[in-house]
Amino acid sequence: MSREPGSPTHRRYLTGYLWALGLTLIAFAAARLGGANRTLALGVVIGAGLIQIGVHLRYFLHLGFGKSQRENLVLVLIATLLILLMVGGSVWIMFDLNRRMM
Amino acid sequence: MTAVGSAAPSMDRVDDDENGKSAFGFWVFLMSDAALFAVLFATYAVMMRGTGSGPGPAEAIGLKYAFPETLVLLTSTLTMGFAAMALHADARRSLVVWLGATLVLGAVFLALEAAEFHGMAAKGDTPQVSGFLSGFFALVGAHGLHVTAGMVWGLAMLVQGATSDLSAPVRSRLGRFALYWHFLDLIWVGIFSIVYLRGTLG
Structure with a gap:
């Protein structure tokens, strides 16, 4: 079976996990600490969420080009x-x- | 492809390809499920200000459960990936271990969510109190029901993974179960961002 670039490996899953974990922590930290600037905090939460959905599609659901x-x-x-x-x-x-x- | 001798239609013929038609068909299901969740998200967004005499998002929703729920579900998506790698390497023992770990984490997630809902109900925050709480329980509850269904499917796959010969149909099903599980974590990203984090920001 020939392996395409981007096919799943342990390393790839771990990379995706660390990215997703980092983005999750950023989003929770922004919501927790962002009381002073609500608009900015909301922007960070939405932005991190959208990037994280991309990370999940790419690293876990193996969606690619x-x-x-x-x-x-x-x-x-x-x-x-x-x-x-x-x-x-x-x-x-x-x-x-x-x-x-x- | 092996010839099918008997006249009986074989299930194996239908789903014997790991990345072919059945996987595509499953993607079609996942996207229709995504549309279902999208409409529930829209309902929640519209209902969010319909609090009536009940509590608003900032009072009713906390991160006490949402944060561990998020970490548990995210970690279960990693162990699911490791299970898929074990299947790829034909390592049955490690497949069973990682799939088992995934299901344990799924059970922990459901237990946390049950405790959260129970705590809310004890405070009087039930779905019938306001449009906002109806929207909340419909959206988060639909995700919880999906995880519950995934647990049943996952247990069946654990049994098949442990006892069967890891034939092409079993591999194909495990592949689709992995897609389903990863998809549920993707939906959760939307839930913790839109419902929980936006909720705590008031």
Whole structure:
């Protein structure tokens, strides 16, 4: 069996784990200590969360740009688009409605 | 591919490829599940300010349980990866050990979550109190139910891993179970960021 670059190894899982752990700790620290600057803390939490989702997809779910992963990648991108439309649309409409009802 | 002698349709034919059609089909399921969670996230976001006379996110939600829950689930995703590596190397003993460790960590996660929900209910923070708490329990509870289902599946795979001949179908199922488990930890990243950390920031 030929191994593509990016196929799972112990080292790869450990790398992913350490990245994910670091980002988790950054996010929790920001939420814990960020009372003074709420916007900044929220930005750090959201940013770290988005990066961590990328880390999980790459190191644990082995999603990549390689040929064997192309179909999965397209699927994930379409799902992401649908999710952005559903969540973004719902939040936009409902918050706008809230504001108008005030 | 070996010829199937008997007339009975063989399950092996359906899911004998580790990275082929059945894995892709499972990705389709995972993405539809992601859409389900996305809608629950949207519901939570919309309901977050609907606290009525009940507590808001900052009062009702703490990090006392969320932090250990996060660490336990993240570590279980690492042990799941090691189990997959053991399967790759045909090392049955280490497969059973790592898969067992994953399930123990999954059980610890569920116990922590049960204690958390029980503590909230004891304070009177139940789903029927407000839209916010309904959204919270629907989202976090749906994830907990997924982990519970994963525990049942994982136990079945532990038995198969320990007793079967690690044939192609068993490998394929273990591969999909690993995907499922990693996916649940990915959803948890969204939950601890949006629900818990954003909640404590008020």
